[in-house]
Amino acid sequence: MKKSPLLLILLLSACSNTVHIEPEEFAGQLTDTFKTDIKSNGLKLFTYKAELVNAERNEQASLPHEHRAQQKKRGTSNYKEPDLSDWTQKIELGLNRTIEMTGYCREGFIEISRLIEYDRGSIRGECNEGATDSDISKFDS
Template structure:
């Protein structure tokens, strides 16, 4: 857990060095996992704005990348001074997700992004590991329940 915290802190400090002079929002990370009877390993990774902070952007709707990184395409034209750039937040989320998956060992062979969404104060990535669950995975991660996806 301390390594995960250190890795997350490194990602955010790097983002601070490359962004505007305003302080980025503090985000909390949560990984929810679920292993199905057929061996499919699904997850929802959430980056939640720490309580008491305003949301920078309202619903961008789901987007599917279908690969293990941010979706292709250019910027959606974030306005300077109007909150964090959604593309930068999404990139940070994928970096934090990769670190979390490496730390936990949940997706050892990579993952596919099924959907992404941003909403006021939250960014979420729903995905599936490319490998099927082993008995060790079932023992360690169980049949957890994923949060409801809207």
């Protein structure tokens, strides 16, 4: 597993048509990991995770689904889902730049799953190409 707390910050500093991010804005606030998994049949999988380092989670606070349940009981349902579109774009940008820099999925990838929350996100995928001997020596650990 390769950990690079500053990688996402540096990657996010790149210009994009949809997101312009100043690296100072996130300095020391983000960490990301890119884990590769090459199967014996040549299947190349990966998991990319990014999270806010100092996100405070108040364990005493009710979870969103608990809020909705309580509001439904009281007949006051004004819960709004948080807008995660900017955070999602940052995670996608970090993943795409990481894949580009490592050369792991040279022919693109298929997304298997994603989970995006307000302070963390992960995307799992499968490369469109099979592993070569070079890939196995470089990425499989």
